[in-house]
Amino acid sequence: MKPVRALISFVLLPLLSAALSAQHPAAAVSQWDTVTLSFPGPDLSETAEVNPFADVRLQVTFTHADASYTIPGFYAADGNAAESGADTGNVWQVRFTPDHTGPWTWSAAMHIGPDAVLLPADFPHLKAHHLDHNSGAFEVTPSSATGRDFRAHGRLSVDPATGYFHFASTGRTWIKAGADSPENFLGYRDFDDTYRHSETFREGENRPNASLHTYAPHLADWREGDPTWHGDKGKSIIGALNYLAGTGMNAVYFLTLNIDGDGKDVWPYRTHTDRDRFDCSRLDQWEIVFQHMERLGLAMHVVTQETENERLLDGGFTGRERRLYYRELIARFGHHLGLIWNLGEENGPANFSPHGQTTEQQKAMADYLAATDPYGHPIIIHTHSTSSGKDEVTAPLLGHPTLDGLSFQVDEPTRVHGELLDWRQRARAAGHPWLITMDEIGQWHTGAVPDADDPTHDSLRYQALWGSLMAGASGVEWYFGARYAHNDLSAEDWRSRDNLWRQTRHALDFFTHLPVAxxxxxxxxxxxxxxxxxxxxxxxxxxxxxxxxxxxxxxxxxxxxxxxxxxxxxxxxxxxxxxxxxxxxxxxxxxxxxxxxxxxxxxxxxxxxx
CATH class of the missing domain: 2.60.40 (Immunoglobulin-like)
Incomplete structure (x- = not known):
């Protein structure tokens, strides 16, 4: 069991969200702010016989004259786990971002029984748990957020008619640009109980640092008033995000599950052998980072697995383990405005990973995410790098209604423009246009190299950056190759590609002159x-x-x-x-x-x- 640290009053979270207790539900909040409702439930722990992550089902329905959302809740231990480190308590929470101004009402219900979170509330063997306060109301006022802050723009969505991201509330087109590396961004020293579960790695591929990420070069980028936890923990990862946002980038690609994968240092569970017990304090610390990303205008590109572990949960099917995993991610993080779900890196069978998920398993993942996520965030899937790999694995997904697009990988920069044009046309011909983001440029050992090795990035700028955007790509992210400093697993300093960020920002600036949609x-x-x-x-x-x-x-x-x-x-x-x-x-x-x-x-x- 994790040590339970002394409870410390955490003054930052109230600044980041409107925390409404179920005992005192009436409050005024701003549009697009996070509303957090806390409910007392059974007094349990992360390891209790009654599994608080599976056997206790909290749902809250939020209703406005023009909208209604039913939001899944999650076990929050003592309700302050990011600071206390608690793994016991009786607090369940729901996080919600209202999209309309004016009066809202809410009603809550809690049920208990084996795997209650995966069952409908009227399932015969579920027992209703009495909540002293199961309904309430609040008023939503217009947002005062400005600039890059996602709260100034609303929820990121997909415009299927154009193949671009856009803000659903305004219709404004949004083009993604940012960091594809390090993929194990969350393998960070200051998160509770984070460790590398194995030092065995595939020959010739990216290697992580000897220890977890520290992002020490970015400690100086932390600013007074920025969030921390446990005193001064978290400063360097927050500083790294400050730097990246300052370059004009607007997205970060990261894995939430790399058990048996490349980094072997990121997962939401208590340990790397758990599949249905989550770590409350670590996930609340992730949330602090994600809240800061939202304020900086950095979208969360959440990659839910990688090619080495795509059959880790349920043998690749969307069974109990995968549904619990996706539901926990949605319940804890689905309220974020700039969020993109990625079903998996290099998903599907390949010569280096032959036991991949099947087409039907890929479709089942997309279907479950789409049905469970009340906000309808974009759902994409990362491709293999070769043309033949895409033809074999990706083509059978064309036309699938719950898949919004592709997270594209191309092994040779010279093929970027042509392949993107081809797949854009294939999706349209299948009757379900896809957005396509250029997220990994090959080859795996090179990618986007540091400025020190290629100061001008002339070829990359021509072939990958402009080659993709001028083919109708909805964004670009930069992957760092294995044979260079600050690679896809070891990157500590995003300044290693400072000129590459600058040139990418120039492209974004130019596209503001275009009616791109x-x-x-x-x-x-x-x-x-x-x-x-x-x-x-x-x-x-x-x-x-x-x-x-x-x-x-x-x-x-x-x-x-x-x-x-x-x-x-x-x-x-x-x-x-x-x-x-x-x-x-x-x-x-x-x-x-x-x-x-x-x-x-x-x-x-x-x-x-x-």
Whole structure:
């Protein structure tokens, strides 16, 4: 049993969420803030004979005139486990983010019985547990959040008509950009009871550090007022997130289960051998980090397993173990606004991992997540790196209604643009358009190398970054290869790729000039075979040029409409620039003039209807 630390008043959580006790339910909260309801239930422990994670079912229904959500609850030990380290107590909690202003009501019910959380409330053998306060109300006022904070924008969703992420409440398109590494981001020294369960690793692949992550280089990035736990724990991981958000990135990819995988240091359970007993204090500490990510505008790209352990739970099926795992993740973290569920890294059989999940097992995971997550967060799946691997494993998933898209992996950067165009078209032809995010560039031993090894990242910028975004990708994340410092398991300092983040931010900045949800890849509109084109025909065109040694040409049609011409520097960013030619009329295939400078370098041309 974990030691139960002295209870310490934690002043930060009330700042991060509106904590409403069931005894005092009336309160005013802001739209998109987290409402936390706490309920007294049976006095149990993480190891009690009555399993508090499986045998006690709390659900709360939140109702507004225009919406209703039924939210699963979770066992919270003493209700302050992040600070106390408690593994015993009688507190159950529900976390909810209201999406409408005005009055809300709620009603709660608790039932007890074997595997009650997986059964409907009216199941014959479940016993209702009396709650002294099982209903209440609160008022939601408009959010005062600003800037990158997700509370200023709402819940991230998928626009199936365009293949992009967007904020459902505003319709604003959102393009993902961030860190794919370290995948074992949560294998962090300051989380309670976190350890590496084995030092056996596959020959020739990424190796973790000798100890857990410390993120020591980012300790100086922690700021006064930022969250901690147990005194001053957590400062370096919070500082790392501060740095990454400061570069303009907006997402972090991380595993929540790598038992028997590469890092062997991340799981939600008490120990690596448990499958239905969770660690309350560690998960509450994860929540502190996730709350900070939300305020920074960093989306949680939650990768729920990896290729080595995709059959760890229920032999790959969605049985009791997997359903308990997914339900716990949803109950504890599903309230977050910027959250993307990833069914698994390199999911499905491969020559290096032949005993992968089947197509039916993949579909069952997606179906269960979609049915259990009350918020409808995006659900994607990570692909294999080769074309043949995608054809064999991913193609059978085309058209499946609960799968929103692909977390794309490509082993050769030169193939990124073409493969993305291909899979985007395949999904549309199957009748269920997918969003596709470029999340792992190969090869596995190289990926995105440190600035010290490739200061300019010219090829990566051309082939992977702009090659994917100009093919209609809904985002890019950077994987760190095994043979370089700060790799996919050992990365401690995100500053090792500072210039890569900067160039990625430049791409995001340029895309703010585009009506991207209306644009389509249209490489056929230029005579060059090595450039990329996005077009909203008759209105907006963007052309990425690997060089401007020859003046670019573009087919604008023949309606005589006048267009403005601007140039953007993808290496240095900044404002749009003008070249010698600033306007052009639509008279067929027209010349767009010379670049403002450095014609031997890459440029982006923006052509807009005047």
């Amino acid at each position: 209306r644009m389509e890849p249209a490489d056929n509109l230029t005579p060059r075979s090595d450039d990329y084109v996005l077009a909203y025909p008759g209105f907006t065109y963007a052309i990425y040029l690997p060089d401007a040694t020859a003046e670019p040409r573009l087919d604008l049609g023949r309606d005589g409409v006048s267009y403005s011409i601007h140039w953007f520097n993808p290496r240095a960013g900044g404002n749009l620039q003008s070249g010698p030619l600033t306007t052009v009329s639509a008279t067929g295939e027209v010349t767009l003039g010379a670049a403002p400078a450095d014609p031997d370098q890459d440029w982006v041309v923006l052509v807009r209807r005047r």
